[in-house]
Amino acid sequence: xxxxxxxxxxxxxxxxxxxxxxxxxxxxxxxxxxxxxxxxxxxxxxxxxxxxxxxxxxxxxxxxxxxxxxxxxxxxxxxxxxxxxxxxxxxxxxxxxxxxxxxxxxxxxxxxxxxxxxxxxxxxxxxxxxxxxxxxxxxxxxxxxxxxxxxxxxxxxxxxxxxxxxxxxxxxxxxxxxxxxxxxxxxxxxxxxxxxxxxxxxxxxxxxxxxxxxxxxxxxxxxxxxxxxxxxxxxxxxxxxxxxxxxxxxxxxxxxxxxxxxxxxxxxxxxxxxxxxxxxxxxxxxxxxxxxxxxxxxxxxxxxxxxxxxxxxxxxxxxxxxxxxxxxxxxxxxxxxxxxxxxxxxxxxxxxxxxxxxxxxxxxxxxxxxxxxxxxxxxxxxxxxxxxxxxxxxxxxxxxxxxxxxxxxxxxxxxxxxxxxxxxxxxxxxxxxxxxxxxxxxxxxxxxxxxxxxxxxxxxxxxxxxxxxxxxxxxxxxxxxxxxxxxxxxxxxxxxxxxxxxxxxxxxxxxxxxxxxxxxxxxxxxxxxxxxxxxxxxxxxxxxxxxxxxxxxxxxxxxxxxxxxxxxxxxxxxxxxxxxxxxxxxxxxxxxxxxxxxxxxxxxxxxxxxxxxxxxxxxxxxxxxxxxxxxxxxxxxxxxxxxxxxxxxxxxxx
Amino acid sequence: xxxxxxxxxxxxxxxxxxxxxxxxxxxxxxxxxxxxxxxxxxxxxxxxxxxxxxxxxxxxxxxxxxxxxxxxxxxxxxxxxxxxxxxxxxxxxxxxxxxxxxxxxxxxxxxxxxxxxxxxxxxxxxxxxxxxxxxxxxxxxxxxxxxxxxxxxxxxxxxxxxxxxxxxxxxxxxxxxxxxxxxxxxxxxxxxxxxxxxxxxxxxxxxxxxxxxxxxxxxxxxxxxxxxxxxxxxxxxxxxxxxxxxx
Ligand SMILES: Cc1cc2nc3c(=O)[nH]c(=O)nc-3n(C[C@H](O)[C@H](O)[C@H](O)COP(=O)(O)OP(=O)(O)OC[C@H]3O[C@@H](n4cnc5c(N)ncnc54)[C@H](O)[C@@H]3O)c2cc1C
Ligand code: FES
Numbered sequence: 092x093x094x095x096x097x098x099x100x101x102x103x104x105x106x107x108x109x110x111x112x113x114x115x116x117x118x119x120x121x122x123x124x125x126x127x128x129x130x131x132x133x134x135x136x137x138x139x140x141x142x143x144x145x146x147x148x149x150x151x152x153x154x155x156x157x158x159x160x161x162x163x164x165x166x167x168x169x170x171x172x173x174x175x176x177x178x179x180x181x182x183x184x185x186x187x188x189x190x191x192x193x194x195x196x197x198x199x200x201x202x203x204x205x206x207x208x209x210x211x212x213x214x215x216x217x218x219x220x221x222x223x224x225x226x227x228x229x230x231x232x233x234x235x236x237x238x239x240x241x242x243x244x245x246x247x248x249x250x251x252x253x254x255x256x257x258x259x260x261x262x263x264x265x266x267x268x269x270x271x272x273x274x275x276x277x278x279x280x281x282x283x284x285x286x287x288x289x290x291x292x293x294x295x296x297x298x299x300x301x302x303x304x305x306x307x308x309x310x311x312x313x314x315x316x317x318x319x320x321x322x323x324x325x326x327x328x329x330x331x332x333x334x335x336x337x338x339x340x341x342x343x344x345x346x347x348x349x350x351x352x353x354x355x356x357x358x359x360x361x362x363x364x365x366x367x368x369x370x371x372x373x374x375x376x377x378x379x380x381x382x383x384x385x386x387x388x389x390x391x392x393x394x395x396x397x398x399x400x401x402x403x404x405x406x407x408x409x410x411x412x413x414x415x416x417x418x419x420x421x422x423x424x425x426x427x428x429x430x431x432x433x434x435x436x437x438x439x440x441x442x443x444x445x446x447x448x449x450x451x452x453x454x455x456x457x458x459x460x461x462x463x464x465x466x467x468x469x470x471x472x473x474x475x476x477x478x479x480x481x482x483x484x485x486x487x488x489x490x491x492x493x494x495x496x497x498x499x500x501x502x503x504x505x506x507x508x509x510x511x512x513x514x515x516x517x518x519x520x521x522x523x524x525x526x527x528x529x530x531x532x533x534x535x536x537x538x539x540x541x542x543x544x545x546x547x548x549x550x551x552x553x554x555x556x557x558x559x560x561x562x563x564x565x566x567x568x569x570x571x572x573x574x575x576x577x578x579x580x581x582x583x584x585x586x587x588x589x590x591x592x593x594x595x596x597x598x599x600x601x602x603x604x605x606x607x608x609x610x611x612x613x614x615x616x617x618x619x620x621x622x623x624x625x626x627x628x629x630x631x632x633x634x635x636x637x638x639x640x641x642x643x644x645x646x647x648x649x650x651x652x653x654x655x656x657x658x659x660x661x662x663x664x665x666x667x668x669x670x671x672x673x674x675x676x677x678x679x680x681x682x683x684x685x686x687x688x689x690x691x692x693x694x695x696x697x698x699x700x701x702x703x704x705x706x707x708x709x710x711x712x713x714x715x716x717x718x719x720x721x722x723x724x725x726x727x728x729x730x731x732x733x734x735x736x737x738x739x740x741x742x743x744x745x
Numbered sequence: 746x747x748x749x750x751x752x753x754x755x756x757x758x759x760x761x762x763x764x765x766x767x768x769x770x771x772x773x774x775x776x777x778x779x780x781x782x783x784x785x786x787x788x789x790x791x792x793x794x795x796x797x798x799x800x801x802x803x804x805x806x807x808x809x810x811x812x813x814x815x816x817x818x819x820x821x822x823x824x825x826x827x828x829x830x831x832x833x834x835x836x837x838x839x840x841x842x843x844x845x846x847x848x849x850x851x852x853x854x855x856x857x858x859x860x861x862x863x864x865x866x867x868x869x870x871x872x873x874x875x876x877x878x879x880x881x882x883x884x885x886x887x888x889x890x891x892x893x894x895x896x897x898x899x900x901x902x903x904x905x906x907x908x909x910x911x912x913x914x915x916x917x918x919x920x921x922x923x924x925x926x927x928x929x930x931x932x933x934x935x936x937x938x939x940x941x942x943x944x945x946x947x948x949x950x951x952x953x954x955x956x957x958x959x960x961x962x963x964x965x966x967x968x969x970x971x972x973x974x975x976x977x978x979x980x981x982x983x984x985x986x987x988x989x990x991x992x
Contacts, residue, residue: 145879157801158867160907161809177887219886220878222936224900231890249900255808256903263875270871278864306856335803370773372780375805483807486824486831489775552880601791607783651790656757657799657857660790 115564122147128315132159135527136321137261138551144268163335167254168380170246171544173211194240195535196689221260238540240432279305284582297523308655314572324506324528330614332503333378344669351518352511352715354531357681362504363436376502381540386464391448427744437501460496515558526550536689606664774835800859810906815846820910850918852956872951873944899933911966917958922966925982942989
């Protein structure tokens, strides 16, 4: 099988325009007869569903939560990038494009990223028109802040709740379409299977999905002319992450089982500033937004003795004089200082902690200090900028960050990998599209801050409405899709069987065999052996341990309750059942990518001063994995990347 | 720390519910309230005759609005400006008895145990809680100036997470603060003006028809709102409503 990214002709800046001018359209009368399923109502899903509804298509939107407004996008704190150059500090589409490609360590497609940078400005226009209350200056203009990996201020924000406000904007648009009757909502519904039929050339075509009603447990069939997966990222394969507890890979994995390639699974982002772990009962890790690095300074003590005293609790951060503090990011990266990209900042924190300079609990923590900012700007300004983050921190850690530096440590945050898509966001299953964090498209090996929101909204508001239309234009004669087909019957049976298999051992030996127990154990394996630093040895160990865990899971899993009722333990079991093969795939992908790039750090491949060492000659490609049936090794396909517009260089933030 | 928990159990919407009593032991004060319930559920999972307790939650950091428990007579428990998932066991004393109930309101029917159906809130928003803007027709963002004061007030109101604590706190189960927050957010912005009158009428009408009670100005909603949304928004809603009726 060869994979074709279908990049339009023309110079980079003209490609998207060229695409739109040559694509096919669907007339208003025909739009009503075409059904589209959108799985997910986060930024990507809600923006896609509402825009497709506005255009007149018949849309069915699905989400796990009781309301579309609660999708995990709601939790995004810091902001959204756009190349508006309102600050007149030298920003442009070209610069946003270059920063994003470089931030991704030259592992993203030029054409996609250029389009993203172009669309970034339209997003801000639309969101302001929707009433998103972005921060303003006294003169009434929009305010901006800086984020990592950029030397301009291009991030728009709504206090520390940017994702919430953008999602409420998209949810408003979606709600309007529900009222107009173009979108039908299916809340508390989980997609379990993708339904496909082979096309005349044997390629699978999406026909619909099988869902489970999370209130009644009932399995349902939904048919459509096209399916969009906007189900978010798979960071929870690490168990503890900054993601919401319900975030999962299962919808994307169901597509993978049916022929959609899964790209670059090992590209996982570990965010430098999260509240450290503190107990084995812990259910999640809380992010402290990257925006804090605008004003907070990161440090550890200069000596191990002081670090030891901090860990023992015999002294506090405030007892350490200025000349005994090591502002290691400012020291190592004078040009970008505390605003280096996330992967760089995370590794630097790990390096200091591993070397014995960590400051709290088990030594896995560094300080993020606002004392200088408070002295320079005053407490009021700092509180206006970060008040809600400070109070969130205070509630969790029980310490006041206005008077004591925060303690932070890296945590799993975002997944750059995901369903492989072409320029049209179409997967290798015809009529199946993927948007937002669920696809792999724009962030290469590392995502820059404030660009996930940008990507999700670009996909949903501005790209899918065109590319889906282009696809559907040749399906206007298909008639109403039916669920009464053999393909549906088979998929329905597959879902029934998978659930029955999970219950087949319940009651055997309940203790330590709940879905939560397996999830925690899997997360530990991944964090220890496939986290911030990976080696051939650690990855081989990971694969072996995942194999053992998989066997135990399928022999000993205990799920309380039954399948025909609301049962959160079953929901979790279904997610863990997919995380296990995904974890193997991540470790395999990491093992075969014999280079370091972005968030993927192989200790065998580093420069003498500990920076990532890419191997462009052998690995300047996307690795796209093809499923070969349950338990079988997957096949690695590659999509070569070429850089025509940008000069390849070593990332340098010094 | 050790606790005795009295938890509302109800197998489904139609069944009659009742309190069950459980104990949990050795809970760390740094444990969150929902993590404490996770520990209880792990205990219940290994017991063949007991079923884990169902409760809604997702982000576990106070922003999605999914969680919401009525704890010892207070929505989201005994702390100010937080959601249930942000409540920590250090707020309790060792040996405390804790009563845990779902939101109680006619417009929020119980689905199972502590889980309620809040889709009435979605219905209110669908009635008009948005500005009609389309991707093809938005003007350049710099052409819309919003004075900082109004933008800040709009953001204060827009912070609502739709958890329903205001309804649960109100003796009339009124949704006034929820509706007022959305109406205010949009009415404070120039972009929200064209649809302002129609919006307030449609949203208030939807609220009344969904079985929420009326507001008798006791402001329990304001006291219990995890995002500390102010009663001023209710006054603003009333002004909008009067203006809309006149026209
Ligand atoms: C704490 C935090 C802070 C962040 N801050 C920023 C930031 O400041 N700037 C930035 O750019 N990015 C940020 N990000 C990243 C960004 O928020 C996410 O990448 C983005 O919101 C993902 O949006 P999405 O629409 O792709 O998916 P999500 O918002 O995750 O939505 C997924 C949707 O799919 C549904 N779903 C999932 N599985 C199924 C299934 N099987 N069946 C049916 N429905 C399903 C869910 O119910 C949900 O509606 C942050 C992330 C985190 C964790
Ligand atoms: S779980 Fe999201 S607010 Fe509590």
